[in-house]
Amino acid sequence: MNDDYESPRISEELGNLSPTMSAERNPLARGYSVEPLTEIDGCKIEDIIERAGSPAFVFSERTLRRKINRMRTAFRSRYPETHFFWSYKTNNLDAICRVLKDEGWGAEIVSNFEYKKARHLGYEGNEILFNGPYKSPSAIRRSFAEGALIQIDNWDDLDRVETAAEEMDGPFDVGIRVWFATGHGPTWSKFGFNLASGEAQRAARRVAQNPNLNLHTLHSHIGTYMLDPEAYRVATKLLLGLRDQVEDDTGHLAACLNLGGGFPSYSLLHGMKGPAETTIAPIEKYADAITSELNRLPSDRRPELRLESGRHLVDESGYLISSVVAVKQGEAAGQPRGTAEDAMRIKERSLLGRYSKVTYVADVGINLLYTAAWFEISVRPARRMDELPEQTRLVGDLCMEIDVIRENVALPRLRVGDRLTLWPVGAYNLGQSMQFIHLRPAVVMIGEDSEMRLIRRREDLNDIEAPEVFGDEPDVGRHG
Ligand SMILES: Cc1ncc(COP(=O)(O)O)c(C=O)c1O
Numbered sequence: 001m002n003d004d005y006e007s008p009r010i011s012e013e014l015g016n017l018s019p020t021m022s023a024e025r026n027p028l029a030r031g032y033s034v035e036p037l038t039e040i041d042g043c044k045i046e047d048i049i050e051r052a053g054s055p056a057f058v059f060s061e062r063t064l065r066r067k068i069n070r071m072r073t074a075f076r077s078r079y080p081e082t083h084f085f086w087s088y089k090t091n092n093l094d095a096i097c098r099v100l101k102d103e104g105w106g107a108e109i110v111s112n113f114e115y116k117k118a119r120h121l122g123y124e125g126n127e128i129l130f131n132g133p134y135k136s137p138s139a140i141r142r143s144f145a146e147g148a149l150i151q152i153d154n155w156d157d158l159d160r161v162e163t164a165a166e167e168m169d170g171p172f173d174v175g176i177r178v179w180f181a182t183g184h185g186p187t188w189s190k191f192g193f194n195l196a197s198g199e200a201q202r203a204a205r206r207v208a209q210n211p212n213l214n215l216h217t218l219h220s221h222i223g224t225y226m227l228d229p230e231a232y233r234v235a236t237k238l239l240l241g242l243r244d245q246v247e248d249d250t251g252h253l254a255a256c257l258n259l260g261g262g263f264p265s266y267s268l269l270h271g272m273k274g275p276a277e278t279t280i281a282p283i284e285k286y287a288d289a290i291t292s293e294l295n296r297l298p299s300d301r302r303p304e305l306r307l308e309s310g311r312h313l314v315d316e317s318g319y320l321i322s323s324v325v326a327v328k329q330g331e332a333a334g335q336p337r338g339t340a341e342d343a344m345r346i347k348e349r350s351l352l353g354r355y356s357k358v359t360y361v362a363d364v365g366i367n368l369l370y371t372a373a374w375f376e377i378s379v380r381p382a383r384r385m386d387e388l389p390e391q392t393r394l395v396g397d398l399c400m401e402i403d404v405i406r407e408n409v410a411l412p413r414l415r416v417g418d419r420l421t422l423w424p425v426g427a428y429n430l431g432q433s434m435q436f437i438h439l440r441p442a443v444v445m446i447g448e449d450s451e452m453r454l455i456r457r458r459e460d461l462n463d464i465e466a467p468e469v470f471g472d473e474p475d476v477g478r479h480g
Pocket residue numbers: 087089090108131132221223224225260261262263308309310311312427
């Protein structure tokens with residue numbers, strides 16, 4: 001034994017401070033203190049619930065515009081010829097799309113329905129990009145007639161585009177979508193023409209040589225929530241290489257590169273170490289990766305740059321407010337106090353594992369939180385509580401075993417009626433939500449003036465029953 005050994009002591013400083021202090025100093029150790037969220041942009045959670053009910057989605061216009069401005073500056077300051085398009089599928093609420101339109105964003109759409117929505121909001125055809133694996137012949141003709149740019153996904157899509165262009169006496173501007181592995185993250189291969197096999201080059205050549213078409217754009221959308229900015233450097237280089245090849249083959253130089261979306265928000269995947277602010281690369285790193293490659297070109301050969309971001313812009317502006325409606329297994333948890341009963345509980349817990357955890361049932365289910373399956377949505381109570389948080393489970397109120405919002409979430413002891421705020425949930429959740437067991441809740445937006453406005457009312461039975469028919473109605477078709 002080492003005679004100089006002294007048993008470790010907790011410093012006086014640490015001993016005097018709150019038991020959560022050491023965890024707070026370590027940015028990787030989250031969960032020991034849970035800061036309450038009492039208001040959003042000056043509106044108290046209770047006031048929001050009074051107006052919209054519980055649960056309710058809440059969007060912060062201030063946060064949305066802040067993200068938009070930062071992204072615009074990041075790209076335009078490095079590459080002035082950058083144009084932005086809003087990905088409708090990420091969030092198609094009129095109020096959200098209007099903010100993007102007001103900020104100068106075009107519309108990126110993938111279906112007839114989204115096309116109609118964009119036109120309804122006042123977009124001209126030439127402000128619309130049409131993506132997706134299938135566009136109906138009538139949708140293609142409408143796009144050509146109104147000046148929307150179709151980004152072709154596959155050979156059958158190309159056949160249909162060529163037929164329409166011939167019938168309508170082109171030339172019409174189009175783009176082609178390309179896929180490849182970047183070596184920096186997962187590879188999406190479902191969409192577009194493959195680069196490595198030469199397929200993309202063949203498709204681009206065919207478009208460039210068709211007198212009814214003009215190959216305007218080379219497009220890629222490498223995936224969503226792409227964590228490594230270097231993936232975009234590789235994507236930019238590969239698309240520029242394809243552009244050169246097509247020029248060598250046909251003499252045609254494509255005017256535009258579209259690098260898609262995919263920039264991450266401050267969401268964390270389950271098991272990822274936070275905090276997100278230091279784990280997720282800032283948008284400027286993505287802008288650097290793309291524009292430094294483009295800026296290497298002589299200025300007269302630089303393409304227009306287009307981006308179709310969704311998640312990065314809207315996720316953090318969205319909250320879902322809910323209420324605790326039941327507390328389960330409460331008596332089996334808590335801090336042991338050394339009694340015989342506690343000993344039994346400790347044994348019970350070790351045998352039951354996760355089943356002995358305190359479980360909170362919230363009045364929202366995964367029908368509203370599609371992304372909870374892979375993102376660790378943060379949960380904060382709306383009032384300050386002094387006790388130490390403990391590991392709990394947060395489940396929804398659907399009558400389904402898989403309706404778990406967080407399998408492990410550190411929360412101080414809550415009671416029925418406590419309000420919780422789930423964040424960030426602005427991307428994809430509302431669009432992918434469904435009226436499974438429950439109807440959808442109201443949605444409010446808090447304006448830059450801190451005024452709360454209802455932007456979507458709570459659904460009622462009529463919203464479900466109105467489209468139901470008894471078999472004697474004509475079939476209006478899937479894509480009508
Ligand atoms: C073609 C296309 N562009 C843009 C986006 C937006 O992606 P994100 O929300 O990751 O920015 C998507 C979404 O998957 C997409 O399919």
